[in-house]
Amino acid sequence: MPELVPAAPRASITAERAKGRLRGAARTAFPFLVVGAAWEAVAHAGLFPPRLFPPLEAVGAALARLAASGILLHHAAETVLRLAAGFALAALVGVVLGIVMGRSRRAEDIALPLVSIGAPIPGLAYAPLFLLWFGTGNLTTVLLVAFVSAFPIVFNTWTGVKAVKNVWVRSAQAMGADQARLFRLVILPGALPYILTGLRLGLAQGWRILVGVEMLAAVPWGLGWLIFGAREFLATDVMLAGIAVIAVIGLALEKLVFRRLEEFTVVRWGMMT
Amino acid sequence: MSAKSERTRSLTRAAATLLVAAAAYEATARSGYFPPALLPTLPAIARALVATMLDGSMPLHALHTLYRVAAGLALAVAVGLPLGILMGRAAPVEGFVLPLASALMPIPSLAWVPVFILWFGLGDTVSILIVFYAALFPMLLNAWSGVRAVNPLWLRAAAAMGADERALFWKVIVPGASPFIIAGLRQALLRAFIAVIGAEMIAASDWGLGWVIFAAKEFLNADVMLAALIVIGGIGFALERLAFGALERATVVRWGMVQAVKD
Numbered sequence: 001m002p003e004l005v006p007a008a009p010r011a012s013i014t015a016e017r018a019k020g021r022l023r024g025a026a027r028t029a030f031p032f033l034v035v036g037a038a039w040e041a042v043a044h045a046g047l048f049p050p051r052l053f054p055p056l057e058a059v060g061a062a063l064a065r066l067a068a069s070g071i072l073l074h075h076a077a078e079t080v081l082r083l084a085a086g087f088a089l090a091a092l093v094g095v096v097l098g099i100v101m102g103r104s105r106r107a108e109d110i111a112l113p114l115v116s117i118g119a120p121i122p123g124l125a126y127a128p129l130f131l132l133w134f135g136t137g138n139l140t141t142v143l144l145v146a147f148v149s150a151f152p153i154v155f156n157t158w159t160g161v162k163a164v165k166n167v168w169v170r171s172a173q174a175m176g177a178d179q180a181r182l183f184r185l186v187i188l189p190g191a192l193p194y195i196l197t198g199l200r201l202g203l204a205q206g207w208r209i210l211v212g213v214e215m216l217a218a219v220p221w222g223l224g225w226l227i228f229g230a231r232e233f234l235a236t237d238v239m240l241a242g243i244a245v246i247a248v249i250g251l252a253l254e255k256l257v258f259r260r261l262e263e264f265t266v267v268r269w270g271m272m273t
Numbered sequence: 274m275s276a277k278s279e280r281t282r283s284l285t286r287a288a289a290t291l292l293v294a295a296a297a298y299e300a301t302a303r304s305g306y307f308p309p310a311l312l313p314t315l316p317a318i319a320r321a322l323v324a325t326m327l328d329g330s331m332p333l334h335a336l337h338t339l340y341r342v343a344a345g346l347a348l349a350v351a352v353g354l355p356l357g358i359l360m361g362r363a364a365p366v367e368g369f370v371l372p373l374a375s376a377l378m379p380i381p382s383l384a385w386v387p388v389f390i391l392w393f394g395l396g397d398t399v400s401i402l403i404v405f406y407a408a409l410f411p412m413l414l415n416a417w418s419g420v421r422a423v424n425p426l427w428l429r430a431a432a433a434m435g436a437d438e439r440a441l442f443w444k445v446i447v448p449g450a451s452p453f454i455i456a457g458l459r460q461a462l463l464r465a466f467i468a469v470i471g472a473e474m475i476a477a478s479d480w481g482l483g484w485v486i487f488a489a490k491e492f493l494n495a496d497v498m499l500a501a502l503i504v505i506g507g508i509g510f511a512l513e514r515l516a517f518g519a520l521e522r523a524t525v526v527r528w529g530m531v532q533a534v535k536d
Binding site: 029131249 | 282290378380383385386388470471475487490493501509513
């Protein structure tokens with residue numbers, strides 16, 4: 001006979017829960033505090049010139065100054081817009097091409113060699129070529145982001161369409177589905193997990209090179225340019241503030257990417273709990 | 274239709290595609306609509322490739338790039354692999370490293386290039402550290418996931434058969450985590466290769482394939498640029514297919530942990 005425990009009053013349960021959450025937050029904050037303290041100690045010890053190794057309060061001040069004047073928002077907005085434009089282009093072209101390749105043997109034979117030749121070259125290596133062809137500025141940046149993020153999208157969509165079980169296709173056909181319905185009700189849902197994975201991989205890849213491209217393409221605004229331009233003035237505090245903003249944007253992208261990725265792979269396969 | 278003739282037909286079509294694409298490019302390049310400096314003909318690209326190969330400059334550039342990749346990757350493995358395994362085995366280490374890694378990982382490695390230039394000056398150090406930064410996180414996170422994914426039944430079975438900590442580590446945990454570790458290595462190499470090209474372009478040293486491409490832009494040498502792109506693609510393809518294919522066959526495929534991919 002299990003011992004009966006008197007029900008705890010509601011207030012104490014929520015208090016308990018809040019305390020647990022607080023402890024979790026403290027545990028996450030702890031490593032940052034340690035690293036932050038170490039940074040401060042080194043910065044204030046005077047080992048390095050403060051211009052090159054600014055203390056955290058200087059970085060914070062730079063961040064606040066840039067944010068208050070609205071410059072930071074402008075830089076961040078331009079970067080996010082370029083990413084969005086390039087990614088949208090890549091998603092459109094990549095998904096369509098991937099589906100066509102997955103459905104038609106002929107299209108696959110024609111497109112696959114071209115895609116396979118382009119894929120192993122790091123996207124940034126095309127940057128100077130794009131700069132020569134399309135000039136400096138937004139067009140080059142957006143096209144390059146689109147080009148780079150299209151590869152994982154094409155590959156994953158193609159794989160996804162091919163991974164749709166033949167039995168499903170045949171049973172749908174036997175039940176009288178025409179091409180349009182077959183595509184909309186069987187192939188697209190069947191391939192969707194792969195397509196989503198491809199989109200997230202493509203977004204991550206585009207993000208990773210966008211910052212580098214902004215440094216090379218001499219665009220007037222953008223976080224990559226903010227960091228690169230600050231080098232001229234030895235403004236390490238501005239650079240680190242820019243990197244902090246990049247981290248926040250990247251983290252937001254990665255959170256969306258990662259949750260999905262885990263759901264589709266490790267969790268779905270039951271490899272990890 | 275038999276599988277074999279289907280395969281032959283695919284190959285023929287692939288070859289036809291490449292020929293048509295090459296012919297279309299050549300026609301565009303010769304049409305005169307675009308300046309030949311920007312859109313060199315295929316023979317011009319081939320000449321640039323052969324010339325830079327023969328005078329030894331292209332192989333030397335490639336060697337510099339490969340050296341930076343190797344050094345950065347070795348550093349990343351030396352740090353990431355033990356730390357990842359430790360994270361998988363010891364909860365306090367995991368609690369300390371994971372928040373830091375999650376905060377640093379989404380920062381593209383190239384964002385650090387200007388800071389590293391200020392700190393370490395132009396040259397090899399910057400490129401190697403950027404490669405290290407790019408390769409560290411895939412290595413770390415895959416080693417960590419791999420150790421956590423080792424079937425607990427194996428651990429208990431080995432412990433019940435009297436394996437001590439060391440045997441457990443070398444005979445069960447490391448082989449069990451190896452598919453993840455190799456996947457991490459492969460991902461790390463891919464990221465390293467991307468990062469080194471970018472770092473070489475921005476942190477302009479005077480050797481390296483990234484630098485060749487970027488410097489060729491200044492002189493409108495699109496032929497040299499495309500030749501360097503071909504070399505980069507060749508190296509990327511060789512590393513991916515040959516090096517990792519062999520590594521996988523020698524380890525995880527032989528141990529029966531993953532299926533050999535036929536193609």
